Amino acid sequence: MRPEINPESRMSDLHTAFRTFTDATANLEREYKRLQVHARELKRELSEKNRQLRESLTRQRELEAQALRQGRLAAMGEMAATLAHEIRNPLGAMELFTRLLLDEIGPEPAARRLAEQVERGIADLNYLVANILDFTRLPEPRLASVRVDDLLDEALSTAGVAYEEGLTITADVPGGVYWLVDRGLLIQALVNLLRNAREAVNGHGELRIAAHVLPDRLDILIGDDGPGIPEGSEETIFTPFFSTKARGTGLGLAVARAAVLAHCGTLTLEAGRSGATFVMKLPTDPSAMQQGRA
Numbered sequence: 001m002r003p004e005i006n007p008e009s010r011m012s013d014l015h016t017a018f019r020t021f022t023d024a025t026a027n028l029e030r031e032y033k034r035l036q037v038h039a040r041e042l043k044r045e046l047s048e049k050n051r052q053l054r055e056s057l058t059r060q061r062e063l064e065a066q067a068l069r070q071g072r073l074a075a076m077g078e079m080a081a082t083l084a085h086e087i088r089n090p091l092g093a094m095e096l097f098t099r100l101l102l103d104e105i106g107p108e109p110a111a112r113r114l115a116e117q118v119e120r121g122i123a124d125l126n127y128l129v130a131n132i133l134d135f136t137r138l139p140e141p142r143l144a145s146v147r148v149d150d151l152l153d154e155a156l157s158t159a160g161v162a163y164e165e166g167l168t169i170t171a172d173v174p175g176g177v178y179w180l181v182d183r184g185l186l187i188q189a190l191v192n193l194l195r196n197a198r199e200a201v202n203g204h205g206e207l208r209i210a211a212h213v214l215p216d217r218l219d220i221l222i223g224d225d226g227p228g229i230p231e232g233s234e235e236t237i238f239t240p241f242f243s244t245k246a247r248g249t250g251l252g253l254a255v256a257r258a259a260v261l262a263h264c265g266t267l268t269l270e271a272g273r274s275g276a277t278f279v280m281k282l283p284t285d286p287s288a289m290q291q292g293r294a
Contacts, residue, residue, distance in 0.1 A: 084132040091129065095122050123160075127195070130188075132251060141182035141262045148177045148211050148218065155190035156209075159198070166204040173211045179218050180285060181263060189259035189267070192252040193222040193278050200226030200276060208277070216284055221270070223277035234269045 098119045105111045152173055156162040161169065197207050201224050208223040229237060238257045253267075256278075260267040263282050270277040 084129045087125070088129050088133075091122060091125055095119075095126070098122060128251075141185055143180045143182055145178045146181050146183050146186075148179055148220075149173045149175050151179075151181070151183065151186060152190065152209055152211065152220075155187050155194060158187060159191045159194035161194050161198050161207060164198070164203065167198065167201070168206045169209065170206065171209045173209065174213060177211070177213055177218075179282065181282065182259075185259040185262060186282075189256040189280070190220070190222065192256040193280075196252055196278075197222055197224035197226070197276070200224045202226075217265075218282045218284075220280040220282070221277055222280075223270075223275055225275040228274060229269060229276050237269065238267070 098115060102112065102115050102119065105115055152171070153162075156169070161167055194207065201207070206225045208221065208225075210219075210221040210223075212219040212221075238253050257267040260280055260282070265280060265282040267278060267280050270279050
């Protein structure tokens, strides 16, 4: 005879089993969610590690390319300096003979015009050789107090744009302002910027010159109404041997920036709707700034 099962005891056992099952299910669900969260975290970590690895590889390739470019630039600089020194000697003789030829020609228009073209060509070559030599050596400024308006007048005359037909020059330069600069270095930088502006307008257009005195610096602006600088080239135009011109050497702006940096200043391209404006910012006392950086 089978023992009689108490219904209440049976129900109690069922409730206990059900609670055990429910608790186990809840625990499994919590553990499943925890594993899901952990899996997402691992996935994010893996994604971040992959991103860092890609960036590291990209950076490594960039550094390798940069080192290769620097090596090539150094080799080109040494070769350019050697060639420039070799070219300068016969160029000086050609310049002297051309001046003698102009004295001999006298007032003959046709012959004088041809000789003057040769003279201008020699002057352009001299300018190119000077830029190459200046690029290969670090400028060391010798500071002196200089009148800003005299400085700009001399740069205009040296660049050959002061009285050039086809060019309109507008100037906003205060008189009687003195600044502590290396006259030769700064004129060289200004001449490069002015020649660059003249080439941009192809000898026919407007050149703008301005100087603004601020409490802590002097701003000098050289602008033109030419076609402007291609978008994305705002910094690369200052890279040595980079040029947007078909016959450009890519040294003018690099040398100009080096001269301004020697004054602890900055030279940048100011974005505009048309043309290009280069802004030279010179500190009040570059010698004090250099001592502070030492």
